[in-house]
Amino acid sequence: MKLARWTAGLLAGLSMLAVAAQADAGEVRVTVAEYSSKTGPYFEEVKKEFEAANPGTTLKFEIVPWDVLLQKLTTDITAGTNADLSIIGTRWLIDFVQQGVAEPLDQYLTPDFKGRFIETFLSPSIMEGKTYGLPIAASARAMYYNKELFDKAGIANPPATWVELQEDARKIKANGAFGYGIQGKEIETDVYYYYGMWSFGTEILNKDGTSGLSTPGALEAAKLYKSMIDEGLTQPGVTSMNREDVMALFKQGKVGMMITAPFMMNQIKEEAPTLKYGVAAIPAGPTGARGTYGVTDSIIMFKNSKNKEEAWKLLDFLFSTEQRAKFTQNEGLLPVNKEEAKMDYYTKDAGLAAFTALLPEARFAPVIPGWEEIAQITSDAVQKIYLGQGEPEATLKDAAAKANGVLKK
């Protein structure tokens, strides 16, 4: 079996070399993350339109599922066969910049071009004064609530605080549904816990740059979630549910409240059009503090690209208002382009407006090397607490110590 694996690896390696050798002058290769089934067709369109307008340039899009994107980029870069442009999670950008893989874009960026973006979304891609990526996708999180379940339980408004949320969850539970859906598995398990943590005034990193996990706010949030799990106010089996699983429960009308991204609105439209739901802010803590998670994905240019001029032309095309609107609305994301944000599609939609209203409180993943490892440490700790395998206080202290070890490097 080992042998077979290596043979396969070798063949794959050789074929990658062959592909690299073929890349001729006018070809721009782009690695694209697959956001949904609509991503591929959209970039097919882009290819057609762009090639028609720019004869002599050919585009090649490699559509890669999110789960394996980082793995593909790592192996491609190691082998020197990476594309010219790639979409990456902005939280990975620091690694790319520190390793000298990403090309700064400032020589191409005119003030006019820079002005197309909403500040909040462009700033995470700027490091040490240089712009290394352009935000191709942006998203934030807000609370969805099931209006029917709320009516049945006699609740008039979505909860404004976590205390109200607990009470509402109890009422919903009394009517036979799950009150508050908690995600406890796979990507963003840590983020689901941060919603609580931010409300108790704790940030991921303290002001002195150490991990926030050992602060009282972090403990309060962990106790809050754990008590809700123990009281049966959440769906059962929290640690077996990833984000999609909880979203599925919400779409089936089995969960009263959950926090997730704007793209669930598109999904509900298609999969559960009769579901009555609303979108509200994330509940606040005792001091009124609260935070939502903001995410951007950046498109970056590789330093070793041989067709930078053509690649930039493609970026210019992709970030035109018209192209942006098509992409963003397809995928159910938030607009990153100022002109685009003014379109009726975004301003007239109550749900999307709720998301945009939360943006001033958005926290982005901290720009530090080793962030993925800290996220993993936090997810593991949170899972232990949810399962009751570790006392919240000791588990968080332990996780904070591990995270600080990573931060020191």
Next chain:
Amino acid sequence: MHNRALPYLLILPSLFLAAVVIFWPVYDLVQISTHDVSRFGQLRDFSGLANFTALAGDPDFMAALWRTGLWTLSVVAGALILSIPVAMILNSDFYGRSLARVIILLPWAVSLTMTAVVWRWALNGESGMLNSALTGLGIIDQNIQWLASAGTAFPMQVLIGILVTVPFTVTIFLGGLSSIPDDLYEAAALEGASAWQQFRTITLPLLKPFINIAIVLNMIYVFNSFPIIWVMTQGGPANSTDILVTYLYKLAFRVGKLGEASAVSLVMFAILLVFTMIYVRLAMREREA
């Protein structure tokens, strides 16, 4: 002199092939694991055994190591115990035998990842088939959250591991059984040997070389098997179902520690190598005796 060099010359081509597909990657792994490595595989300073000592000090790695042993042993033993009777039944003559053979071997044709995905759905706590079947049969009155903790998730993964290992093992045994001449059984039956005696003194000893092959191949295969555990739990919750391969994958591609990941992979390679050598030795000595 000429004659002595000839055999070496003859094995040269295959040696060259082995060098390209085995020695070169292993050499590369040794390089990576003894250096400080960037997340994109660029080697920096030589760091000696630092990556290995980091692993030895990681409780998650040690737990994954033990769990890999448990996983391999239970899946291989389970598949073995299940496969012998299945192969014997499929070897006997009955109406619809070819259909039964196809059904048993069918899971082999389905990709492991797909099998795991289907099981992940089936084990879903709220809408999974297993829970609704058990509720329908009146066995449980409350949904079991199969994948929520290692206590239920890991045994299920072992069961699925056994299920997908059976077809291959049965195939090997069927080959073995068809090589046992029928006259042996006829003679034994004439002497009044019971079915159990026939099995113990004829079938089992003659099947032994095939059992040995099945053990070695399955050990190597199951030890390295990634999809079942990855798809169902990604080694979670909190690393409690991790085996070495899933741990390695997270280390390399989530966290970006290529050096430590290469060290894990060398440890795995060494374990398998030692195991295979010991086992081949034992099996050969037995044959000589």
